[in-house]
Amino acid sequence: MSASHADPDGAIVITGVSVLTPLADDVPSLLTALHARRNAMVEAPDILGAAVSRIEPFVATQYANVRGLRVYNRTMQLGICAAKLALSDAQLDPTDIPSDEFGIVAASTFGHMDTLIEYDRSLMTHGLQRTNPTLMPLAIPSAPGAVAGLSFGAKAFTLTLANGAASSLDALGLGLRFLSDARARVCVVVAAFANCRELILSAARAGALTRPQDVLVFDSRSRGTGLGEASAAIVLERAENARARDVPAKGVLRGHVSTFAPRTCDRSDALKRACEGALRCAGSVPGDIALVSAGANGIPDRDLAEAEGIHAALGKACANAAVIAIKGNLGEVVDAGGLLQVITALESLRSRTAPPIRGLERPVESNLRFVRETAPISATDALVTSMSNTGACSALVVSGGHAF
Amino acid sequence: MRRVVITGCGVVTAAGTELEGFWNALMDGTCFIRPLQHFSYYDMPALLGAEVELAPEDGKGLGSDATTSRARCAQLANAAVERALSDAAMMPVCDPDRTGVIFGSTLGEEREVGDLSERWVRNGPDDFGDEFWVRCDNHRLASRIAGEHGIGGPVQFCAAACSSGNAAVAFAYDLVSSGAADVMIAGGADALTRSIYCGFERMGALSKSICRPFDRRRDGVSFGEGAGVVVLETLEHANRRNAPRIYAEIAGYGMSNDAHHITAPDPNGEGFARAMKQALHSTLAPFDEIDYISPHGTGTLYNDRSECRAIKSVFGDRARHIPVSSVKSMIGHTNGAAGAIETVVCALALTHQAVPPTANLNDPDPECDLDCVPLVGRALPIQACLNLAAGFGGFNVCLVLKRVQ
Numbered sequence: 001m002s003a004s005h006a007d008p009d010g011a012i013v014i015t016g017v018s019v020l021t022p023l024a025d026d027v028p029s030l031l032t033a034l035h036a037r038r039n040a041m042v043e044a045p046d047i048l049g050a051a052v053s054r055i056e057p058f059v060a061t062q063y064a065n066v067r068g069l070r071v072y073n074r075t076m077q078l079g080i081c082a083a084k085l086a087l088s089d090a091q092l093d094p095t096d097i098p099s100d101e102f103g104i105v106a107a108s109t110f111g112h113m114d115t116l117i118e119y120d121r122s123l124m125t126h127g128l129q130r131t132n133p134t135l136m137p138l139a140i141p142s143a144p145g146a147v148a149g150l151s152f153g154a155k156a157f158t159l160t161l162a163n164g165a166a167s168s169l170d171a172l173g174l175g176l177r178f179l180s181d182a183r184a185r186v187c188v189v190v191a192a193f194a195n196c197r198e199l200i201l202s203a204a205r206a207g208a209l210t211r212p213q214d215v216l217v218f219d220s221r222s223r224g225t226g227l228g229e230a231s232a233a234i235v236l237e238r239a240e241n242a243r244a245r246d247v248p249a250k251g252v253l254r255g256h257v258s259t260f261a262p263r264t265c266d267r268s269d270a271l272k273r274a275c276e277g278a279l280r281c282a283g284s285v286p287g288d289i290a291l292v293s294a295g296a297n298g299i300p301d302r303d304l305a306e307a308e309g310i311h312a313a314l315g316k317a318c319a320n321a322a323v324i325a326i327k328g329n330l331g332e333v334v335d336a337g338g339l340l341q342v343i344t345a346l347e348s349l350r351s352r353t354a355p356p357i358r359g360l361e362r363p364v365e366s367n368l369r370f371v372r373e374t375a376p377i378s379a380t381d382a383l384v385t386s387m388s389n390t391g392a393c394s395a396l397v398v399s400g401g402h403a404f
Numbered sequence: 405m406r407r408v409v410i411t412g413c414g415v416v417t418a419a420g421t422e423l424e425g426f427w428n429a430l431m432d433g434t435c436f437i438r439p440l441q442h443f444s445y446y447d448m449p450a451l452l453g454a455e456v457e458l459a460p461e462d463g464k465g466l467g468s469d470a471t472t473s474r475a476r477c478a479q480l481a482n483a484a485v486e487r488a489l490s491d492a493a494m495m496p497v498c499d500p501d502r503t504g505v506i507f508g509s510t511l512g513e514e515r516e517v518g519d520l521s522e523r524w525v526r527n528g529p530d531d532f533g534d535e536f537w538v539r540c541d542n543h544r545l546a547s548r549i550a551g552e553h554g555i556g557g558p559v560q561f562c563a564a565a566c567s568s569g570n571a572a573v574a575f576a577y578d579l580v581s582s583g584a585a586d587v588m589i590a591g592g593a594d595a596l597t598r599s600i601y602c603g604f605e606r607m608g609a610l611s612k613s614i615c616r617p618f619d620r621r622r623d624g625v626s627f628g629e630g631a632g633v634v635v636l637e638t639l640e641h642a643n644r645r646n647a648p649r650i651y652a653e654i655a656g657y658g659m660s661n662d663a664h665h666i667t668a669p670d671p672n673g674e675g676f677a678r679a680m681k682q683a684l685h686s687t688l689a690p691f692d693e694i695d696y697i698s699p700h701g702t703g704t705l706y707n708d709r710s711e712c713r714a715i716k717s718v719f720g721d722r723a724r725h726i727p728v729s730s731v732k733s734m735i736g737h738t739n740g741a742a743g744a745i746e747t748v749v750c751a752l753a754l755t756h757q758a759v760p761p762t763a764n765l766n767d768p769d770p771e772c773d774l775d776c777v778p779l780v781g782r783a784l785p786i787q788a789c790l791n792l793a794a795g796f797g798g799f800n801v802c803l804v805l806k807r808v809q
């Protein structure tokens with residue numbers, strides 16, 4: 001997938017952002033936590049040695065008061081709350097937007113699964129007549145996007161992408177395309193991941209999870225990741241719409257490309273192609289990149305492939321680009337990862353400081369400039385990268401709001 | 405914008421798994437909705453539906469999964485992809501890094517989840533390995549296809565309920581027309597599952613007999629399983645490689661969301677109408693160029709009425725003269741596969757200059773007073789057609805297909 005907007009007159013800008021994580025539920029506090037190297041990971045209650053995180057307490061109605069919220073599962077609630085917060089940040093009341101000019105793209109791979117498991121088990125154990133019928137439409141993969149669309153009355157489009165950890169960058173790419181093609185004036189891209197016991201157990205037994213203190217990214221000592229709960233949302237608008245509302249742009253989406261690695265050994269090449277494509281779409285060159293917000297999660301071969309892919313794409317310009325990786329603090333937040341990486345990148349560009357990679361002591365062999373201590377950054381563009389378990393790779397170029 | 409054409413089609417449906425047999429069966433108006441032989445649920449005896457007979461070689465590329473019914477959705481998807489690529493003379497794919505896959509599904513790998521849930525209840529968590537993490541990731545539907553064919557372009561799983569197949573084709577069209585890819589394999593697949601039957605039964609939307617779209621006696625949906633896949637490429641790319649045939653051009657698409665109810669469509673069909681208008685606007689096609697409409701046509705009381713209202717609101721007096729037929733009356737509602745299968749139907753209609761009928765339509769509903777092509781297919785000149793799909797949550801996608809002269 002690729003989409004671009006290097007043309008400033010038709011730019012697609014970011015006017016609202018939100019985060020819901022175990023470390024913070026607002027962007028400044030999240031950045032403070034990242035700079036302080038806080039770790040959200042704890043040991044799963046009944047699975048020894050498996051790092052997980054959970055937002056506690058999480059009371060959805062504190063963030064959003066929309067119809068049906070209580071019957072939605074945790075992932076859907078997290079998504080709706082993040083969307084609501086991002087709309088507020090963008091100073092947008094959904095009822096003020098013409099509903100057919102307002103769309104939602106959700107990123108959620110497993111967001112329907114615990115409802116499906118509940119529904120399916122009930123059918124098995126209680127039979128058809130004693131199973132709650134309202135669960136069924138919430139038990140299908142499109143449900144996270146559908147409920148967000150219903151909650152906010154979005155009539156331009158609502159759909160869900162399920163590309164694992166690449167989902168939310170791809171969702172931003174799709175939002176960028178839809179707005180560029182004038183299919184809407186405003187698009188909320190929302191992503192959420194909530195842990196359920198089945199997923200944690202399966203990931204642990206797949207050998208993907210390590211102990212909370214050992215979730216180390218881009219570190220040669222790393223042995224695995226943790227599964228982190230989080231959601232985030234970004235409000236995209238056509239620039240003229242933001243201008244007409246007199247709302248400042250927090251960032252500009254410049255270009256996005258997604259690729260695929262048909263074999264595990266092709267991952268670094270696939271990511272390199274995605275990065276090069278995103279730079280091309282953005283009309284940027286590697287030297288423009290001040291910051292790389294990577295999706296590395298602590299799984300050794302993935303981190304290595306990502307480092308190699310970024311290095312291959314940026315070449316000598318690697319020396320100028322600070323590389324950050326928030327999953328050292330938050331764990332593998334799957335669909336939510338890309339949006340959180342973008343938001344962290346934007347805040348870093350704004351403050352001109354990049355947060356350190358938590359716990360990084362022995363970086364994997366590469367020529368990348370990993371941020372080990374809070375570091376200053378000078379240029380205005382960031383490259384954001386992600387890779388899914390299944391081989392999807394995604395890269396996006398974003399500029400800080402002051403570039404607009 | 406680059407012109408995007410369909411150069412390969414693949415279907416696996418109850419009406420056939422090869423294009424010619426599939427088309428002939430549809431034109432005859434044969435209904436394949438029958439008592440199910442290979443799928444059951446203890447609490448709903450005597451289920452009806454449209455099942456697919458796959459050949460043993462259709463498990464290719466699935467490894468050990470092919471031997472189980474769990475990976476049925478992937479089996480159906482792979483089988484349709486193999487047929488579409490072969491039809492497009494793209495075995496192997498020509499430029500893998502400029503080729504991508506977008507797949508959609510309503511239910512995805514739900515049978516996997518059901519199977520694992522059953523095991524969990526029966527044996528407890530100690531019986532588990534990595535299955536939930538690995539098997540229940542719906543992106544695998546697309547990534548498995550890409551891996552099998554060495555594809556390195558964009559590979560996506562798009563979940564838009566029963567408009568997933570149309571959405572996959574629409575977004576693939578965007579990627580090819582914008583230059584992000586030269587070739588896209590786009591489609592949808594769905595298997596019959598416990599939850600879809602139970603869900604529709606409890607909603608009172610499951611037909612007690614057979615699906616009768618637009619008929620006064622219609623009483624709901626009949627489900628089918630299947631997959632539909634199209635190979636999209638630029639016209640220039642197709643000509644350069646001497647593609648064996650060009651079925652149709654995708655001229656554009658429109659989309660909308662009802663934002664009305666999680667399961668029910670907007671009764672006025674306002675969302676359907678907006679999707680159609682946007683589609684026609686995107687192609688700059690005059691309304692009088694549309695010679696055929698493949699509607700969502702599920703056979704539920706509400707869908708058919710709301711869809712007919714929408715068609716009338718868009719086309720005015722001309723609506724009654726445009727043939728509108730639903731193949732769901734023959735192959736059942738294949739959920740996320742439906743839009744993709746019906747894209748193939750539209751491509752074949754443009755190629756054969758004929759439209760399939762709405763089977764089981766004996767007593768037309770006066771509120772569905774369109775030309776619904778009852779019972780028997782019809783030859784007629786077609787320059788352009790619309791393919792409409794809608795899904796739970798209210799997402800509607802309308803594709804415009806044109807004949808390539």
